[in-house]
Amino acid sequence: MAKAKKSKSGFPNKKGQMQNAETIIVIVIVTIMMLIGLVVVVKNRMREVKNNSEDISVQRAMEVAIVASNMNEIKCSEYTAMIKTCYDYHRLKAFSSVLSKNMHNSSLFYYYLLGNSKVEVKIITGTPENITLYNYNDSANKSSFPVNMPVMVMNSMTKESYFAVMEVRTHS
Amino acid sequence: MKMASGKKLTRGKAQMETMGLLIIVILVTLVLFFVLTFSLKPKPDEDTGSFAREQAMSNFGPTILESTVKCSMEGRIRTMRELLSDCGYEHEIRCNGLDSCTAANQTIVEILSLTLDKWEYTYTMTIDKGDIVVLPIALNCTSSKSSTFEETPFGTTHGPMTLRIRTC
Numbered sequence: 001m002a003k004a005k006k007s008k009s010g011f012p013n014k015k016g017q018m019q020n021a022e023t024i025i026v027i028v029i030v031t032i033m034m035l036i037g038l039v040v041v042v043k044n045r046m047r048e049v050k051n052n053s054e055d056i057s058v059q060r061a062m063e064v065a066i067v068a069s070n071m072n073e074i075k076c077s078e079y080t081a082m083i084k085t086c087y088d089y090h091r092l093k094a095f096s097s098v099l100s101k102n103m104h105n106s107s108l109f110y111y112y113l114l115g116n117s118k119v120e121v122k123i124i125t126g127t128p129e130n131i132t133l134y135n136y137n138d139s140a141n142k143s144s145f146p147v148n149m150p151v152m153v154m155n156s157m158t159k160e161s162y163f164a165v166m167e168v169r170t171h172s
Numbered sequence: 173m174k175m176a177s178g179k180k181l182t183r184g185k186a187q188m189e190t191m192g193l194l195i196i197v198i199l200v201t202l203v204l205f206f207v208l209t210f211s212l213k214p215k216p217d218e219d220t221g222s223f224a225r226e227q228a229m230s231n232f233g234p235t236i237l238e239s240t241v242k243c244s245m246e247g248r249i250r251t252m253r254e255l256l257s258d259c260g261y262e263h264e265i266r267c268n269g270l271d272s273c274t275a276a277n278q279t280i281v282e283i284l285s286l287t288l289d290k291w292e293y294t295y296t297m298t299i300d301k302g303d304i305v306v307l308p309i310a311l312n313c314t315s316s317k318s319s320t321f322e323e324t325p326f327g328t329t330h331g332p333m334t335l336r337i338r339t340c
Binding site: 029 | 228235241283291
C-alpha cells in the first residue's frame with residue numbers, strides 16, 4: 001500500500017487527497033451514468049420483446065379464428081349466403097361433444113388445424129351459454145390475449161338467432 | 173532546470189484533467205444520445221391489434237341485425253331488423269309489452285354490456301334514418317378521431333336505415 005504523501009509539516013498532503021476524491025467522484029458519476037444507460041436499454045428491449053410476443057399471439061389467434069369460423073362442420077346451411085358468420089346451434093353442440101370425447105381421433109385431426117388453442121362460442125342473447133368447440137394446451141402458458149369475433153348462432157328447430165361471440169385464445 | 177520541469181509537470185497535469193473532462197463530456201453526450209434515441213423511437217405499430225378490432229367490429233352490425241328477440245309468451249319471434257325498421261317508421265310492433273324502440277334498445281344495450289363494454293372499447297352507436305338519428309344507443313366517443321368506423325345499411329319497406337358503430 002502506498003503511503004499518503006506528507007507535507008513538510010508532517011500532515012497528509014491536502015491537494016493529493018482532493019485529487020483522489022475528484023477521481024473517485026468522477027468514477028462514481030461515470031458508473032451511475034453507465035448504469036442509467038444500461039437500465040434504459042434493457043427496459044426498452046424488454047418492452048419490445050413483450051410487444052412482439054403479444055403481436056405474435058394475436059396473429060396466431062386471428063389465424064385460428066379464421067380457420068375455426070370457416071369450418072363447414074358448424075356453419076348454417078341456409079343463412080351462409082346472407083351472413084358470412086352464422087353457425088348452427090345443434091352442430092356446435094355436436095361438434096363440441098365429438099371433440100370432448102375424442103371420437104374417431106378427432107382431437108388429433110383438429111390439432112393440425114387449430115394447434116394449441118381454445119375456441120369457445122359464447123351465446124349472449126336468448127339463453128346465455130358457453131360452448132367450448134376445441135381446447136388443447138400442452139404449453140406452460142395458460143393465458144393469452146383473446147381474439148373476439150361476433151357471430152350469429154341459429155337454432156334451426158326454433159328458428160331463433162342468437163348474438164354470440166367466438167373467443168379464440170392461443171397458447172405458445 | 174527544476175523550475176522548467178515543474179512547469180512541464182503542471183502543464184501535463186492540466187492536459188490530463190482537460191482530457192478527463194473531455195471524456196466525461198463524451199460519456200454524458202453518449203448517454204443522452206441513447207436515452208433520446210429510445211424515448212423518441214416511434215411506438216411499435218398497432219397493426220395486429222387494430223386488425224383484430226376491425227375484424228370484431230365489421231361483424232358486429234350484421235350480427236346484431238339478424239339476431240332475434242322472443243316477443244311474446246306464444247313464441248312470436250322478431251328480428252332486430254324488424255324492430256328497428258318499425259322503430260324508424262311505423263311504431264306498431266309491441267314486444268313483451270314494450271314499443272319496438274325500447275325493446276330494440278334494451279336488447280342492444282344488453283349485447284353491448286357483455287361485449288364492447290367488457291372488452292373496454294369506447295364507442296358510439298346509433299341507428300340512423302338518412303341523417304336523422306332514430307335510436308342513439310351509446311354516445312361514448314367524445315373525440316372526433318376514430319379507431320374503427322363501421323356502417324351497416326339495411327333496407328326496410330319504407331326506406332333505408334343504417335346502423336353505425338364508431339370506436340375511438
